[in-house]
Amino acid sequence: MPHIASHTDYMAHEIGTARLVDGHAQEFEAGSHQSFEITFTAGRFGMDDTGSIRLVHRFASDMGTPQFTDPAAPNYVTATASNGARLELSYNPRLNMRPWGKCITVAVGRGYLAPSDTITVRLGDRSGGSPGIRLQTFCEDRFEFRVLADVFACFNWALLPEQPWISIVPGAPEMFCSVLPTLRRAAEPFALSLRADDRWGNPSHLVRGRFRLISSAPVTGLPDSFEWPQGARSHRIEGLRAEPGDVIVTLLDEAGATLVQTAPLRLVDSAETFPFWADMHGQSDETIGTNSARRLAEYARDLAFIDAMCHQGNDFQITAAFWRDLNALTAEFNQTGRFAFFPGWEWSGNTALGGDRNVVLKHEGGTLHRSCHALVEDLSDADKDALDVKTLHATLRQEGDVLCLPHVGGRYANLLYAHDKKLERSVEVHSDWGTFDWLLMDAFSTGARVGIAANSDGHKGRQGASHPGASLFGAYGGLTCYLAQDLSRDAIWDAMLWRRQYCTTGAARLHCAAWAVLSRDADLHRDDPALGGAPVGRTSRATLGNILTGVVDEEVEFGFEINAGVPIERVEIHNRTRLIETFRPYAQADLGRRVRVLWEGSEYRGRGRETMWKGEISLKGNTWRDAQPINRFNLDRRFDPSSKGLSFDGVTTGGFMGVEAMLDDAEAGRLAVQTNLADGEVEIADLGADERVWEAGGLGRRLRAFRLPDINPHRSLRQIRRIRLRRDEDNALYIRATLEDGNVLWSSPIYLVTA
Numbered sequence: 001m002p003h004i005a006s007h008t009d010y011m012a013h014e015i016g017t018a019r020l021v022d023g024h025a026q027e028f029e030a031g032s033h034q035s036f037e038i039t040f041t042a043g044r045f046g047m048d049d050t051g052s053i054r055l056v057h058r059f060a061s062d063m064g065t066p067q068f069t070d071p072a073a074p075n076y077v078t079a080t081a082s083n084g085a086r087l088e089l090s091y092n093p094r095l096n097m098r099p100w101g102k103c104i105t106v107a108v109g110r111g112y113l114a115p116s117d118t119i120t121v122r123l124g125d126r127s128g129g130s131p132g133i134r135l136q137t138f139c140e141d142r143f144e145f146r147v148l149a150d151v152f153a154c155f156n157w158a159l160l161p162e163q164p165w166i167s168i169v170p171g172a173p174e175m176f177c178s179v180l181p182t183l184r185r186a187a188e189p190f191a192l193s194l195r196a197d198d199r200w201g202n203p204s205h206l207v208r209g210r211f212r213l214i215s216s217a218p219v220t221g222l223p224d225s226f227e228w229p230q231g232a233r234s235h236r237i238e239g240l241r242a243e244p245g246d247v248i249v250t251l252l253d254e255a256g257a258t259l260v261q262t263a264p265l266r267l268v269d270s271a272e273t274f275p276f277w278a279d280m281h282g283q284s285d286e287t288i289g290t291n292s293a294r295r296l297a298e299y300a301r302d303l304a305f306i307d308a309m310c311h312q313g314n315d316f317q318i319t320a321a322f323w324r325d326l327n328a329l330t331a332e333f334n335q336t337g338r339f340a341f342f343p344g345w346e347w348s349g350n351t352a353l354g355g356d357r358n359v360v361l362k363h364e365g366g367t368l369h370r371s372c373h374a375l376v377e378d379l380s381d382a383d384k385d386a387l388d389v390k391t392l393h394a395t396l397r398q399e400g401d402v403l404c405l406p407h408v409g410g411r412y413a414n415l416l417y418a419h420d421k422k423l424e425r426s427v428e429v430h431s432d433w434g435t436f437d438w439l440l441m442d443a444f445s446t447g448a449r450v451g452i453a454a455n456s457d458g459h460k461g462r463q464g465a466s467h468p469g470a471s472l473f474g475a476y477g478g479l480t481c482y483l484a485q486d487l488s489r490d491a492i493w494d495a496m497l498w499r500r501q502y503c504t505t506g507a508a509r510l511h512c513a514a515w516a517v518l519s520r521d522a523d524l525h526r527d528d529p530a531l532g533g534a535p536v537g538r539t540s541r542a543t544l545g546n547i548l549t550g551v552v553d554e555e556v557e558f559g560f561e562i563n564a565g566v567p568i569e570r571v572e573i574h575n576r577t578r579l580i581e582t583f584r585p586y587a588q589a590d591l592g593r594r595v596r597v598l599w600e601g602s603e604y605r606g607r608g609r610e611t612m613w614k615g616e617i618s619l620k621g622n623t624w625r626d627a628q629p630i631n632r633f634n635l636d637r638r639f640d641p642s643s644k645g646l647s648f649d650g651v652t653t654g655g656f657m658g659v660e661a662m663l664d665d666a667e668a669g670r671l672a673v674q675t676n677l678a679d680g681e682v683e684i685a686d687l688g689a690d691e692r693v694w695e696a697g698g699l700g701r702r703l704r705a706f707r708l709p710d711i712n713p714h715r716s717l718r719q720i721r722r723i724r725l726r727r728d729e730d731n732a733l734y735i736r737a738t739l740e741d742g743n744v745l746w747s748s749p750i751y752l753v754t755a
Contacts (some may be wrong), residue, residue: 007097007148007159016043018147019052020164029171030139031200031470031635032052033064033074033132035124038145038164042113048153052107053119056100056137056146060290060459062471064124064134066091066104071128077104078125085111090359095119096157098375099288099317100146113151134636137200137469138460140168140290160539170233171198173207177465178251179305180265180509182275182481186244190265192222193305194251195234199635200465203233203303206469208585210250212261217245223252234303244562250255263565264716273483273500276492277509278308280405280480281358281431281455282463286322287313291460293329297463303337304507308340308477308492312358312457314348315370320378327364336488347371347392347404348411351606354389355414358428359396362493366402369395393420403496406443408436409457412605415442421449421528423497425481429746430454430472430505432466433601434609434653437736438699443731444576449528451499451545451748452734454478454609465507470634472610474508474602474653475551498526499545499748505655507629508743511563515543516556516733516750522548529753547751551725556752559720560735567712567740571722576732580723584689585714591689592710594661596644597673598630600656601701609631610653611701615675617659622684624661624671631657631742654700656742662710669707678703712740727754 021037028034040053055089057063064075068089077088088109095103106119113119123145136143144165148157181190192213195203205230215222220241228235230245247262253259283289284296293311300309311326318326326343333341344360349371359369369386373379386392396402397420404420408415408430415427427443427450429436443450456466456477466477480503483489495501502512523535523642525547542548562568569705573580597617602609627641637649641659650657663684672681673694680694680703691706725731732749739745 008156010158012161013157014043014045014148015151015160016160017041017162018164019161019634020145020166022165023166025226027167027169028135030168030198030202030474031135031137031171032393033124033134035122035126035132036145037662038121038123038147038746039257040119040121040149042115042117044115044153045151046115046117047108047113047149047151049108049112049223051112051153052105052149054148054157055104055106055121056096056148057102057144058290059099059101059288061102061136062469062738063136066123066133069224074131075133076125077121077123077133077356079106079119079121081108081111081113083111085113087119096453116701117744124637137166137283138168138462138467139202140287140461141295150356153169155721164421169204170204170206171200172198173204173230174199176251176260178249178260178262180247180249180262182277182509183238183266183271184261184274185271186236186242186267186269189239191236191238192233192240192249193236195303196672200469201465203464205231205233207232208565212254212256214250214252216248217242217246219249222249227574232494241738244269248565261565264511264563266511273495275481275511276307277449277479277481277485278309278492279304279306279455279464279466279477280308280453281312281407281428282309282458282466283313284311284461287317289459293326294463297329297341299462301333301466304462305489306464307477308342308482309463309722310344310358310360312341312344312346312663315345315368316348316372316374317377317706318345318368318370319376320381323368331364334489335529335561336486340486340487340492342489342673347386347389350542351411351414352417353387354392354417355411356407356409357389357409357413360403360405362401366399369646389418393423396423405453406439407431407457408433408439408605411608413439415439415446415448418461419443419446419448421530424448424450425499426451426453426501426748428453430478430503430744431457431474432459432468432475432477433457433503434474437546438605441577448545449730449751451501452503452746453479453480453501454503454505468633470636474610474651475655477634478503478505479509481512502544502745502747504743504745506741506743508739508741508745509567510745512561512745512747513543514560514733514735514747514750516558516752517540517541517553518553518556520552522551529547542750542752544567544750545748547753549753549755551752552755553725555722555724557720558723558733559718560747561718562597562737563716564739568714568717568739569716569738571717571719571735571737574734574736575723576730578596581721582720585717586689586709586712588680588688590709591707592709593666593673594708595624595661595687596630596660596706596708598656598658598704599651599675600651600704601696602652602654602699604699608652609699611677611698613648613650613652613675613677615673616647618672620670620672625664627659627661629657630660631655666755673705675703677701680705724751725754
């Protein structure tokens with residue numbers, strides 16, 4: 001039996017044509033409301049009674065959800081037939097074949113079409129007062145209004161040979177971003193990278209004017225001012241140098257108003273390793289993402305300003321031809337000292353058979369071992385498939401120079417089914433899909449000794465700076481900071497083997513260090529000692545990702561350092577699954593009138609994990625002002641503050657979002673939160689740094705409220721604690737820090753195995 005993964009191509013050139021009226025190949029702003037007419041003209045067969053056309057767009061697209069009932073509301077869609085046939089409209093986001101799953105169906109409910117009869121579909125019909133249909137919030141060189149037709153009413157749709165399309169481009173700049181390296185030798189040159197994003201996180205080409213630069217310390221080569229290059233989506237100033245110390249660069253407009261500050265760059269005389277920022281997880285339009293793999297790499301390097309990446313397409317969509325092209329692309333872009341690009345793929349097996357794993361290769365030329373050939377018609381290499389993750393692990397162990405990264409995507413990595421201690425050196429706890437500390441807990445429960453990673457798993461063509469847009473993605477993508485000797489594949493690979501890393505949400509960049517000091521030397525391992533290998537040395541000082549065995553100390557000195565560009569709200573110190581301490585850099589007496597209310601969590605582990613929040617916050621006997629959202633990425637959702645509270649809608653997928661405001665009286669009145677999932681009330685006078693929590697079921701779903709100092713000056717911390725070690729299980733010491741801008745940092749655990 002032949003393997004069929006495509007739509008029928010039977011006489012496709014005779015089926016009909018589709019045309020975009022007054023808009024084909026034109027540019028439109030991302031996230032804007034527009035109106036389009038698409039006309040289908042029946043070919044030689046006409047269209048039979050109950051036949052239909054489908055207008056489909058990609059799974060990744062967050063174009064407004066079509067509706068057919070309210071002519072005055074956004075996203076109103078209508079259709080008419082030239083011969084008066086009655087048409088029936090419906091929408092299903094998962095009806096068509098992946099990746100073109102989102103589907104408007106226009107069916108002939110009564111009547112038929114003769115050859116040359118037409119169906120005109122109006123997306124965003126404005127005749128009844130609708131503002132139009134909201135375009136997807138991210139850029140795409142060629143956004144297709146892909147049209148299929150079932151003219152024989154046999155439920156087999158033909159893909160029309162020519163498709164109407166537009167180009168979706170950035171809007172006006174609203175938020176500037178500036179990036180310096182995190183730590184470098186003072187003798188080496190460095191670069192300052194700048195961009196300005198539109199309201200939906202797209203680097204804008206509409207930046208204009210002259211800008212000023214001010215540095216906190218002398219920087220050779222840094223201009224006092226510069227003219228933004230016409231039409232450029234980013235600007236890079238290279239060849240900068242400075243003396244040892246911390247450097248922060250401020251970008252101002254020509255009038256002197258501050259636009260953005262960099263996170264600190266620390267310059268040192270010498271260091272063994274240096275931080276390099278990576279996003280090892282993203283897809284392009286050759287699979288389920290947006291824009292080509294080449295454009296994805298250009299974005300990561302030139303617009304997101306990251307140092308390393310890996311392309312991770314769903315294996316069951318990667319053809320042999322694309323695998324060859326991808327290997328050629330990674331080799332082309334990989335440049336020591338500038339950018340590291342690793343080949344790889346996402347093994348996308350069903351959850352029961354292991355769930356999602358990123359496969360990262362050190363070199364080109366590796367064999368693709370798919371989880372299945374569901375959407376690849378060529379079965380000539382099906383004998384290379386690994387149909388469950390145990391088979392995958394066994395195969396990759398034989399091949400070498402390969403690592404796996406369990407993660408949570410559409411499927412989640414089922415570590416309870418299988419975990420490989422040699423291949424799986426880290427787990428991914430954050431991506432565009434959400435925040436998943438529970439995956440780390442799963443790893444601990446299997447006895448894993450893993451590092452902690454965060455990436456984007458971006459589908460919107462924005463690897464390294466991956467705004468979630470307005471769809472089911474609930475978080476801004478993360479980055480992993482690898483501590484490597486230099487910017488090369490070999491050095492970053494070595495860091496991955498050692499788990500020498502920390503990671504952040506929101507593409508945040510900051511300096512982090514953590515260490516443990518013992519009174520006596522213990523055995524140091526690069527590989528998990530459960531694999532049977534010998535130690536590589538002995539030491540009394542461990543750092544990120546280290547595994548020490550034969551530890552005889554009853555307690556150790558554990559320290560951490562954070563140097564950030566924004567205030568630090570809290571740092572949690574963990575030992576494996578246990579929270580040891582929550583440290584705040586301010587005291588109860590420092591608390592002022594600033595209050596935060598947060599909502600967080602997810603429904604469950606699987607695909608429908610997003611939690612939809614609807615609620616009201618009200619103040620009785622008090623008022624507040626300057627209410628600002630936290631982690632509000634979907635601008636379509638309600639956020640209506642007043643002096644007496646807030647009306648809001650929101651979506652969380654494991655992480656948190658919320659509001660911060662300044663009370664007019666630090667002690668008076670009562671705060672009440674009412675949502676569709678939980679309610680809570682608290683006297684303002686009883687609200688301190690120790691948050692008030694109201695549970696809301698689901699997976700970590702809850703409401704939180706607490707107070708902060710009016711101004712928190714603490715952007716740098718260095719703390720040391722004495723921690724008593726457990727002797728009944730591994731000790732895995734790590735920090736989880738929350739920044740005031742809503743981002744989170746994890747340090748990879750230090751594993752101390754007692755004698």
